[in-house]
Amino acid sequence: MILSDFEHERPGTLAEAAVLLRRHGADARIMAGGTDLLPNMRVNLVRPATVISLSGITPELPKSEPDGTIRIDALTRLATLENSTLIREQLAILAESARAVGSNQIREMGTLGGNLCQETRCLYLNQQHDYQFVVPCFKRGGACCYPFPQNKPDVCWSVHMSDVAPALIALGAEIETVGDKGGRRLAVEDLFTGNGLKPLSLDNGEIICAIIVPPRPSGFGWGYHKSARRGGLEFAMAVMAVTLRVAADRNTCTDARIVIGAVRERPVRAVAAEQALTGTILDDASVAAAVAAAIEEMKPLPHHGFTKSYIVDNVRVYLRRVLTRAVRNARGEAETA
Amino acid sequence: MSKAQTNQKVRSQIVEICVNGEWHELTVKPRNTLVEVLREKLGLTGTKDGCEQGVCGACTVMLEGHPALACITLAVECHGKEVRTVEGLAQGEILSAIQQAFLDQGAVQCGFCTSGMLMSATALLEKNSKPSLAEIKKALEGNLCRCTGYNAIVAAVQQASGQGVKPIML
Numbered sequence: 001m002i003l004s005d006f007e008h009e010r011p012g013t014l015a016e017a018a019v020l021l022r023r024h025g026a027d028a029r030i031m032a033g034g035t036d037l038l039p040n041m042r043v044n045l046v047r048p049a050t051v052i053s054l055s056g057i058t059p060e061l062p063k064s065e066p067d068g069t070i071r072i073d074a075l076t077r078l079a080t081l082e083n084s085t086l087i088r089e090q091l092a093i094l095a096e097s098a099r100a101v102g103s104n105q106i107r108e109m110g111t112l113g114g115n116l117c118q119e120t121r122c123l124y125l126n127q128q129h130d131y132q133f134v135v136p137c138f139k140r141g142g143a144c145c146y147p148f149p150q151n152k153p154d155v156c157w158s159v160h161m162s163d164v165a166p167a168l169i170a171l172g173a174e175i176e177t178v179g180d181k182g183g184r185r186l187a188v189e190d191l192f193t194g195n196g197l198k199p200l201s202l203d204n205g206e207i208i209c210a211i212i213v214p215p216r217p218s219g220f221g222w223g224y225h226k227s228a229r230r231g232g233l234e235f236a237m238a239v240m241a242v243t244l245r246v247a248a249d250r251n252t253c254t255d256a257r258i259v260i261g262a263v264r265e266r267p268v269r270a271v272a273a274e275q276a277l278t279g280t281i282l283d284d285a286s287v288a289a290a291v292a293a294a295i296e297e298m299k300p301l302p303h304h305g306f307t308k309s310y311i312v313d314n315v316r317v318y319l320r321r322v323l324t325r326a327v328r329n330a331r332g333e334a335e336t337a
Numbered sequence: 338m339s340k341a342q343t344n345q346k347v348r349s350q351i352v353e354i355c356v357n358g359e360w361h362e363l364t365v366k367p368r369n370t371l372v373e374v375l376r377e378k379l380g381l382t383g384t385k386d387g388c389e390q391g392v393c394g395a396c397t398v399m400l401e402g403h404p405a406l407a408c409i410t411l412a413v414e415c416h417g418k419e420v421r422t423v424e425g426l427a428q429g430e431i432l433s434a435i436q437q438a439f440l441d442q443g444a445v446q447c448g449f450c451t452s453g454m455l456m457s458a459t460a461l462l463e464k465n466s467k468p469s470l471a472e473i474k475k476a477l478e479g480n481l482c483r484c485t486g487y488n489a490i491v492a493a494v495q496q497a498s499g500q501g502v503k504p505i506m507l
Contacts, residue, residue, distance in 0.1 A: 008367030103479020
């Protein structure tokens, strides 16, 4: 459990960090808050020769542009998001998802960008591999898969546990990156590859610098729920994030985004469910149809002791509640306790 | 296999850390965490080293006024920063209000989680002098107590914030 030796670099800008990352190649890791990287280093899941710390860079505060676009520095602490008046008023779904992460201490240390870039998890992968599990698993470059013994070496069914990513995808947010080859912009959902062996689509030498959330239209409503055993200090069983838009009649759904996180190698966008909801009159029947479609397409992996059917049952109940809450929110109705 | 890899080529660095108001100049390797430095180099063993992976909260200290987990904070990252540990709460023989409340409520059982609990509670009370029950529970969610004495701990925070909870250990 003692950390292995590594070199420590602390660049002053993200551009310098990207150059360092490219120079050190696969032996280097970026560290923002360290709440994911350091525990993974302790269990030897990663053993970087160089850690490039971003702690020397001060994040900018979240900014709202005149058209309603909100730009959030990737190094913003989750606690800052949770407590920022701008985020709480304009992007309440993001504030609530940040509040669902880990513990108070983790949120004070962990960053938004780091949360998106966290390592996938499974009951075995994130354990010390010495006395219980001697043979490394496929993701660790070994020759077996503990939870799914029938798996082939090119498959890793570990789960991406971000609580924040589903909220950002539901908001239609984009990521801005810097790299030594210049920056690019991509949708948050395109950050995830769906391959547990390499969950992120970032190039080597590419770092997320900001998250850009587009303006919320009129008639916008949201709902969010993190299902977990205890309700604090834990990774999710399933995360549900919904945003939708109602027409001026306050009944017709003109647009919907339904995202289910922490059930697969990447957050799942329930496209069929979104289509089932769009254009319909929002009532119990259309919500139930959307929930049924979402369950059909999310295809959860059993993880952390939760069986597939248990996750499906949980999502069936909570996605209905989240959708109902989003509809009420879009209509401007008060929350009922 | 579980032996940590040591690399003699990795150079030590000199960092200056202000611990409980006193500046220390320390020689650390990048791999040394803040809790190792506090306990082993400075002898401040009040901060406990529990799970070592940022889960249990026993190592909670205040870093620049915010609660932080010293087991997943590198000492080199703390250069020029101010750290407060549980040793800095009492003024000489006089305990801080939250420490006294922990005693009054019998909120200390085996005591391993106590220093982390005290730091989390101190951080909460500095931000919010009259926290609600829900706010107290949310603020302490990152501190695990294996003796499960949570009710007494929550009552101690309520007592320290003057919310009508009377001492029970007299």
